[in-house]
Amino acid sequence: MxxxxxxxxxxxxxxxxxxxxxxxxxxxxxxxxxxxxxxxxxxxxxxxxxxxxxxxxxxxxxxxxxxxxxxxxxxxxxxxxxxxxxxxxxxxxxxxxxxxxxxxxxxxxxxxxxxxxxxxxxxxxxxxxxxxxxxxxxxxxxxxxxxxxxxxxxxxxxxxxxxxxxxxxxxxxxxxxxxxxxxxxxxxxxxxxxxxxSQNIAFHEVGRQAIMADPNWRGGNYIGDNVRPTKGLAVARMAAHVTYMSDESLHQKFGRNLQDRENLTFGFDADFQIESYLRHQGMTFVDRFDANSYLYVTRAMDYFxxxxxxxxxxxxxxxxxxxxxxxxxxxxxxxxxxxxxxxxxxxxxxxxxxxxxxxxxxxxxxxxxxxxxxxxxxxxxxxxxxxxxxxxxxxxxxxx
Amino acid sequence: MxxxxxxxxxxxxxxxxxxxxxxxxxxxxxxxxxxxxxxxxxxxxxxxxxxxxxxxxxxxxxxxxxxxxxxxxxxxxxxxxxxxxxxxxxxxxxxxxxxxxxxxxxxxxxxxxxxxxxxxxxxxxxxxxxxxxxxxxxxxxxxxxxxxxxxxxxxxxxxxxxxxxxxxxxxxxxxxxxxxxxxxxxxxxxxxxxxxxSQNIAFHEVGRQAIMADPNWRGGNYIGDNVRPTKGLAVARMAAHVTYMSDESLHQKFGRNLQDRENLTFGFDADFQIESYLRHQGMTFVDRFDANSYLYVTRAMDYFxxxxxxxxxxxxxxxxxxxxxxxxxxxxxxxxxxxxxxxxxxxxxxxxxxxxxxxxxxxxxxxxxxxxxxxxxxxxxxxxxxxxxxxxxxxxxxxx
The missing domain is CATH 3.40.50.1820 (Alpha/Beta hydrolase fold, catalytic domain)
Structure with missing residues (x-):
């Protein structure tokens, strides 16, 4: 059956x-x-x-x-x-x-x-x-x-x-x-x-503002223009992702470990593993989630x-x-x-x-x-x- | 003297x-x-x-x-x-x-x-x-x-x-x-x-990515072009500002209080006081701080x-x-x-x-x-x- x-x-x-x-x-x-x-x-x-x-x-x-x-x-x-x-x-x-x-x-x-x-x-x-x-x-x-x-x-x-x-x-x-x-x-x-x-709402508002700050968001009408506010959505996801983990788990998983190298690079590339991890979380998220849905679903939670x-x-x-x-x-x-x-x-x-x-x-x-x-x-x-x-x-x- | x-x-x-x-x-x-x-x-x-x-x-x-x-x-x-x-x-x-x-x-x-x-x-x-x-x-x-x-x-x-x-x-x-x-x-x-x-670095990285995602950042060369990545910097400030307050202080100061109105608006304007507070923090910050300095000074802290x-x-x-x-x-x-x-x-x-x-x-x-x-x-x-x-x-x- x-x-x-x-x-x-x-x-x-x-x-x-x-x-x-x-x-x-x-x-x-x-x-x-x-x-x-x-x-x-x-x-x-x-x-x-x-x-x-x-x-x-x-x-x-x-x-x-x-x-x-x-x-x-x-x-x-x-x-x-x-x-x-x-x-x-x-x-x-x-x-x-x-x-x-x-x-x-x-x-x-x-x-x-x-x-x-x-x-x-x-x-x-x-x-x-x-x-x-x-x-x-x-x-x-x-x-x-x-x-x-x-x-x-x-x-x-x-x-x-x-x-x-x-x-x-x-x-x-x-x-x-x-x-x-x-x-x-x-x-x-x-x-x-x-x-x-209030703190929950605050973190969501940061994410929404990141999406809306992306010029590709276009007041929410990006689909018709065949663009996507991927950068803003990635930042929103990164900000949220930090809140899903504990300080302790971040410490255990990443600590201050460096990414694929022995020393600090004195630059703005991802030096620390936590940085490349977060960037990866942001980048992969935009392939599976719609930015406007992120606005709607976070709003539903805030209203609850x-x-x-x-x-x-x-x-x-x-x-x-x-x-x-x-x-x-x-x-x-x-x-x-x-x-x-x-x-x-x-x-x-x-x-x-x-x-x-x-x-x-x-x-x-x-x-x-x-x-x-x-x-x-x-x-x-x-x-x-x-x-x-x-x-x-x-x-x-x-x-x- | x-x-x-x-x-x-x-x-x-x-x-x-x-x-x-x-x-x-x-x-x-x-x-x-x-x-x-x-x-x-x-x-x-x-x-x-x-x-x-x-x-x-x-x-x-x-x-x-x-x-x-x-x-x-x-x-x-x-x-x-x-x-x-x-x-x-x-x-x-x-x-x-x-x-x-x-x-x-x-x-x-x-x-x-x-x-x-x-x-x-x-x-x-x-x-x-x-x-x-x-x-x-x-x-x-x-x-x-x-x-x-x-x-x-x-x-x-x-x-x-x-x-x-x-x-x-x-x-x-x-x-x-x-x-x-x-x-x-x-x-x-x-x-x-x-x-x-690791958590400190993570929050800073979110802010830096918000700045760098702003098309007005232009690889850091915005001053010569007479533009400023104000939207990205404002998002960075908002994300950081939430981390400077405790859940308890946000609850006491704002709770779920609504902004200047009796009811939810069912929209994406700032319904909650915490939202308009954060937006204000972001907007006023960009008048007094340089986006590239934000990158440099956060990086100094991360490296510490x-x-x-x-x-x-x-x-x-x-x-x-x-x-x-x-x-x-x-x-x-x-x-x-x-x-x-x-x-x-x-x-x-x-x-x-x-x-x-x-x-x-x-x-x-x-x-x-x-x-x-x-x-x-x-x-x-x-x-x-x-x-x-x-x-x-x-x-x-x-x-x-």
């Missing part, structure tokens, strides 16, 4: 309508079926690109939605066709992995505002016949979650067994739990927060403050929730520090929610959630098994 | 030879009297611009050299003629202040590679008749200190009563103590380190690792030192964290140096050393009084 047997056949192997979008499963919603956005706009037609792994069971009770981070994509456990690289979370998701695709049906969709098939600023605006650019309405985390809920509806799934994600993915997890409490049996926000802090739709009282976001939560943070993550996860846990405790909280010892910084951190995998595996028992479905290794 | 009575009259009121350099005291060294640089180059002719405050006593034993940070200048306690703003450390230096100019003779010089009168990349290269740009040799912290030593020679001062500075200023203090131990009676490195870490000239053994930098040290760090400074100051203190302890170490409770981040932090002032005042007694000169408020 193919992995996508529960996906309506007509949707298989549909190619997105942008020339540069790689093949992905896709649902197109016509103009008559728009998405209502937080900005007050009705977006339509619109589309959502996604991948699935594993098999949905007959009861449709084993579906796990994975939410990706800022520059992630739907290729959570399969090769990204743009980069040719393995899925971004293959350590976590796959046969025999903590999120076991021999057992669970895993869905991962490109976020609204993204650039890998879901409607975003590079999508053709049907009113003009040219890419939206900045004419796309600003997107919020709640809008992303709304679009995913429409996909889940389309797949005929009422309640997700779990929603899981790190960083911005974790913001979506929290929004799912708040917006659709009856549709989320278990929720795992990792290295996340219920709001973007879950308490706002609940009169500023975060516990109200989770009132009477029956969802089981596993909240996870990393000791060396200074971008989404443990204190922000604790804020979420306190709010959940205030409404007597079922919540586990684990702060994991790691010196790898915010990026820890993407890396080989055994304690994270063990925690997820244990939590998933407990949740499966609670839901009355067999855990991996158990018979139905 | 005028403040500069010990400066040879011929050097008073000399204007630098760049049109845009504001008036400052200046010493010009002819080509026959070059500065030997770490890069192996002999720089000459060269010049150093400086300000002094207070009066040098007859014994020339009351001179304090203040070393400025990355974007600082010689106007430590007097109005900066470019910005019209008060001196950058008027809380610390002035009549009746912890560094009391009624009592001490304070010298502050623009660093080598800077842009306020001392030789830097905007200085005319005598060989070409055009600004140096990237033809100026790369400068090190030790080169800066060498240039200051030449100024101190010129002023006829054998031993400085104290050398003090924060951030890059503190690096210079440590280099002074290592290079000229007999000429430094007391040393006060604040919020500093004996090396630039005091242990390197002592076989990688930091204590050897201070062997048999008679200098009295007061090392100071701030709890919320994540750019130059207490751990780096402790490294310095341990090295000083290893050679049985006379050292006080104070970690000051402050939530203002790296910028604390520039701000109104009473414990810092009290500590400096106490240390200065003790050092004055040790040197046999009266402390402020005492009779000679």
């Amino acid at each position: 193919p992995a996508d047997s529960n996906t309506p056949a007509a949707l298989n192997d549909v190619k997105a309508n942008e020339a540069e979008t790689p093949s992905s499963r896709l649902v197109r919603f016509p103009a008559e079926d728009p998405l209502e956005l937080d900005s007050g706009t009705r977006l339509g037609p619109w589309q959502i690109a996604y991948e699935t792994y594993g098999t949905l069971n007959a009861e449709k009770s084993n579906a796990i939605l994975v939410c990706h981070a800022l520059t992630g994509d739907q290729y959570v456990a399969s090769t990204n066709p743009v980069t040719g690289k393995p899925g971004w979370w293959q350590l976590m998701v796959g046969p025999g992995k903590p999120i076991d695709t021999d057992h669970y049906f895993v869905i991962c969709a490109n976020v609204l505002g993204g650039c890998l098939g879901t409607t975003g600023p590079a999508t053709i605006n049907p009113e003009t016949g040219t890419p939206y650019g900045l004419d796309l309405p600003v997107i919020t985390i709640r809008d992303m979650v709304r679009s995913q809920a429409r996909l889940v509806d389309h797949l005929g799934i009422e309640t997700l067994f779990a929603v899981i994600g790190g960083s911005m993915g974790g913001m979506q997890v929290l929004q799912w739990a708040a917006s659709y409490p009856d549709r989320v049996f278990a929720a795992v926000p990792i290295a996340a927060a219920a709001r973007h802090t 403050d879950l308490s706002q739709e609940f009169d500023g009282v975060l516990p109200n976001a989770f009132e009477k929730t029956a969802t089981r939560f596993c909240v996870m943070s990393f000791t060396s993550d200074w971008l989404f520090p443990t204190s922000e996860s604790r804020r979420v846990v306190k709010a959940l405790n205030a409404v007597a929610a079922n919540v586990s909280f684990v702060e994991i010892e790691s010196d790898r910084g915010h990026d820890s959630f993407l890396l080989d951190v055994p304690e994270m995998f063990e925690t997820i595996q244990g939590f998933m098994t407990g949740a499966a028992h609670a839901r009355g479905i067999p855990a991996p290794g158990e018979k139905a | 005028p403040a500069d009575s010990n400066t040879p009259a011929a050097l008073n009121d000399v204007k630098a030879n760049e049109a845009e350099t504001p008036s400052s005291r200046l010493v010009r060294f002819p080509a026959e009297d070059p500065l030997e640089l770490d890069s192996g180059t002999r720089l000459g002719p060269w010049q150093i611009a400086y300000e002094t405050y207070g009066t040098l006593n007859a014994e020339k034993s009351n001179a304090i050299l203040v070393c400025h940070a990355l974007t600082g200048d010689q106007y430590v306690a007097s109005t900066n003629p470019v910005t019209g703003k008060p001196g950058w450390w008027q809380l610390m230096v002035g009549p009746g202040k912890p560094i009391d100019t009624d009592h001490y003779f304070v010298i502050c010089a623009n660093v080598l590679g800077g842009c306020l009168g001392t030789t830097g990349p905007a200085t005319i290269n005598p060989e070409t008749g055009t600004p140096y740009g990237l033809d100026l040799p790369v400068i090190t912290i030790r080169d800066m200190v060498r240039s200051q030593a030449r100024l101190v020679d010129h002023l006829g001062i054998e031993t400085l009563f104290a050398v003090i500075g924060g951030s890059m200023g503190g690096m210079q203090v440590l280099q002074w103590a290592a290079s000229y131990p007999d000429r430094v009676f007391a040393a006060v490195p604040i919020a500093a380190a004996a090396r630039h870490t 690792d005091l242990s390197q000239e002592f076989d990688g053994v930091l204590p050897n930098a201070f062997e048999k030192t008679a200098t009295r040290f007061c090392v100071m760090s701030f709890t919320s400074d994540w750019l130059f964290p207490t751990s780096e100051s402790r490294r310095v203190v341990k090295a000083l302890n290893a050679v049985a140096a006379n050292v006080s170490f104070v970690e000051i409770e402050s939530d203002r981040g790296h910028d604390s050393f520039l701000l109104d932090v009473p414990e810092m002032f009290e500590t400096i005042q106490g240390f200065m009084t003790g050092a004055a007694h040790a040197r046999g000169i009266p402390a402020p408020g005492e009779k000679a």
